[in-house]
Amino acid sequence: MAKIVPLFSSSKGNSYYIQGNSTAILVDAGRNLKQLEAALALNDLSLRSVRAIFVTHEHTDHISALKVLLKRYDIPLYATRGTLDALTASDKVPASARLNVIENFVETADFRVARVQTSHDAAESCGFFIETPDSRRLSIVTDTGYLTEDARMAISRSNLAVVESNHDLNMLKNGPYPYILKKRILSDSGHLSNPACAEALPDFVGAGLTRIILGHLSEENNLPSLAVSEAIRSLTAAGMTVDSDYTIDVAPVETNRKSISF
Numbered sequence: 727m728a729k730i731v732p733l734f735s736s737s738k739g740n741s742y743y744i745q746g747n748s749t750a751i752l753v754d755a756g757r758n759l760k761q762l763e764a765a766l767a768l769n770d771l772s773l774r775s776v777r778a779i780f781v782t783h784e785h786t787d788h789i790s791a792l793k794v795l796l797k798r799y800d801i802p803l804y805a806t807r808g809t810l811d812a813l814t815a816s817d818k819v820p821a822s823a824r825l826n827v828i829e830n831f832v833e834t835a836d837f838r839v840a841r842v843q844t845s846h847d848a849a850e851s852c853g854f855f856i857e858t859p860d861s862r863r864l865s866i867v868t869d870t871g872y873l874t875e876d877a878r879m880a881i882s883r884s885n886l887a888v889v890e891s892n893h894d895l896n897m898l899k900n901g902p903y904p905y906i907l908k909k910r911i912l913s914d915s916g917h918l919s920n921p922a923c924a925e926a927l928p929d930f931v932g933a934g935l936t937r938i939i940l941g942h943l944s945e946e947n948n949l950p951s952l953a954v955s956e957a958i959r960s961l962t963a964a965g966m967t968v969d970s971d972y973t974i975d976v977a978p979v980e981t982n983r984k985s986i987s988f
């Protein structure tokens with residue numbers, strides 16, 4: 727059985743470890759290397775089993791470990807051309823790094839990983855649709871102002887999905903962020919709100935998704951309890967029952983040593 731270990735999730739840093747049979751991949755590496763290694767060690771894991779690193783886009787909270795990590799570990803990096811160009815131009819990856827462009831999908835370490843279209847203010851951001859060695863399917867879709875058709879399709883085909891539930895609209899509106907930043911978060915190329923996430927979930931569970939992980943929650947403008955209750959309210963209204971039709975978790979800011987099998 728495949729499993730995912732959410733290591734970090736928030737605007738402070740994001741990283742997910744995905745375990746297949748004997749190999750693993752990492753999606754995003756958005757803390758420093760020491761913190762990443764410590765989070766893996768807490769879960770009795772290490773970068774030595776990671777065969778490939780995928781990054782969604784070049785924002786710091788997704789890539790900050792890369793430069794040191796890729797110097798110390800000979801692990802290939804996969805991203806869109808736009809993301810790789812942005813990383814190279816800003817000197818965020820070492821010259822020796824093994825960089826691989828994902829045009830549509832790649833097959834590596836017994837995983838098949840396809841890019842999924844997101845809408846975000848980055849060079850060429852994406853999410854991922856991942857098929858594990860035992861044919862389990864998972865999507866990771868965060869950092870998107872809205873759910874694109876492509877993202878909806880990928881999540882509908884998944885057994886497990888990490889979906890962004892970034893902010894509560896009232897908390898964001900009444901919160902401390904400057905107007906320009908609020909506008910950015912709310913825009914079509916910003917971040918997905920609790921209600922935008924919640925309204926989409928019934929279609930996904932109806933299509934066969936059984937494991938929901940809400941991700942990239944804002945520490946300033948959201949609470950795990952708000953995101954979860956909004957999601958459950960929407961699913962309940964569609965006649966779906968938590969812990970029977972689906973399970974729901976929140977990706978923690980820092981690992982809580984919980985892995986989710988799928």
Ligand SMILES: [Zn+2]
Pocket residue numbers: 736737740785787788869942
């Ligand atoms: Zn982010």
Ligand SMILES: [Zn+2]
Pocket residue numbers: 783785846848869
């Ligand atoms: Zn971002």
